[in-house]
Ligand code: FES
């Protein structure tokens with residue numbers, strides 16, 4: 001079936017079977033492999049993307065469910081010059097990245113949080129990351145990086 | 158060949174027509190957070206999913222006189238963010254906030270949680286406490302029944318093929334009643350309930366309980382209020398002694414329903430403590 005939606009601010013249309021997930025659609029039909037497949041059952045958050053302003057696990061969204069929606073993946077998060085944005089820079093600065101497989105989902109969760117709550121407490125940041133597993137960093141540095149991003153964005157407002 | 162087809166409904170009438178279409182098995186798709194996990198392991202027991210997640214009539218949250226109406230496709234996030242539900246259904250809001258992580262709450266729906274009817278479904282204790290009625294619609298007409306009758310056992314409900322859970326309704330709890338939901342899971346985030354409990358309570362001017370509702374989750378095969386325990390407290394001052402006795406009685410009622418099972422050793426002490434704690438929080442603290 002024809003699935004039309006907005007992907008990283010561009011209108012797209014793709015012919016795909018109705019029984020695949022949004023995760024498969026993104027990775028195999030658009031070659032956007034930044035979105036990772038961890039568990040495929042909604043437990044790990046590696047596949048998180050933003051759909052219509054809300055964080056979702058793309059492994060639990062049927063591809064045609066995205067029709068008419070606005071989807072942002074990690075490929076759609078970047079700075080004005082095309083390089084890393086401020087949150088991505090902060091992940092590097094704060095040592096929040098080790099193996100990296102959870103990071104696209106972590107960034108999406110962080111960006112989704114700041115869309116709705118530009119000035120979160122550390123507890124709110126932890127709650128926002130509750131669905132994202134990281135086996136390497138111990139989360140501390142990830143929380144630090146998101147907190148620093150929120151503070152500097154607030155300061156620049 | 159795709160395993161199944163997908164179609165999106167724009168209205169309840171259209172959804173009912175699609176669900177009843179002869180020649181193929183259609184099932185409603187709300188948030189998809191249960192269906193998509195299921196079809197990873199099992200053959201899809203349908204030929205087509207009818208997406209009802211964007212039907213405006215199924216997204217309402219509103220007060221109608223002394224009743225609150227909540228649409229079946231309302232997500233946990235939408236319920237938790239609703240000013241009306243925060244005001245009149247705090248135990249439901251708390252329960253919604255313990256479901257999964259944010260990404261699950263953004264997709265999963267109350268209707269899906271109830272129709273799926275997992276014994277551990279987090280929305281069941283608060284909805285039971287609130288005396289929720291379930292409203293169903295099919296091409297044949299409408300049916301309404303109490304939530305406790307609608308759920309017939311773990312993963313079993315009274316819903317019929319071609320029927321849609323359109324909305325829930327419950328009376329607004331009395332002014333000043335406090336509501337609390339507590340859940341025990343294996344970890345803090347994203348946990349499946351081992352045991353949970355919701356309570357609503359209020360004291361009169363003399364410090365006596367004049368309104369008590371108590372309902373545990375993941376404790377019994379079908380959700381129900383612990384009316385035996387509520388009756389012990391009504392009209393009484395909630396002393397330590399009485400609250401401890403209420404905890405003990407809660408465990409007795411649970412065991413009378415379920416019998417002694419492998420999990421009883423744990424659940425007996427856990428429900429006793431949880432019931433006492435939740436009642437203390439609505440009636441004392
Ligand atoms: S791959 Fe989607 S949550 Fe793990």
Ligand code: FES
Pocket residue numbers: 096097098099100101102103133134135136137
């Ligand atoms: S950096 Fe390795 S899982 Fe998070």
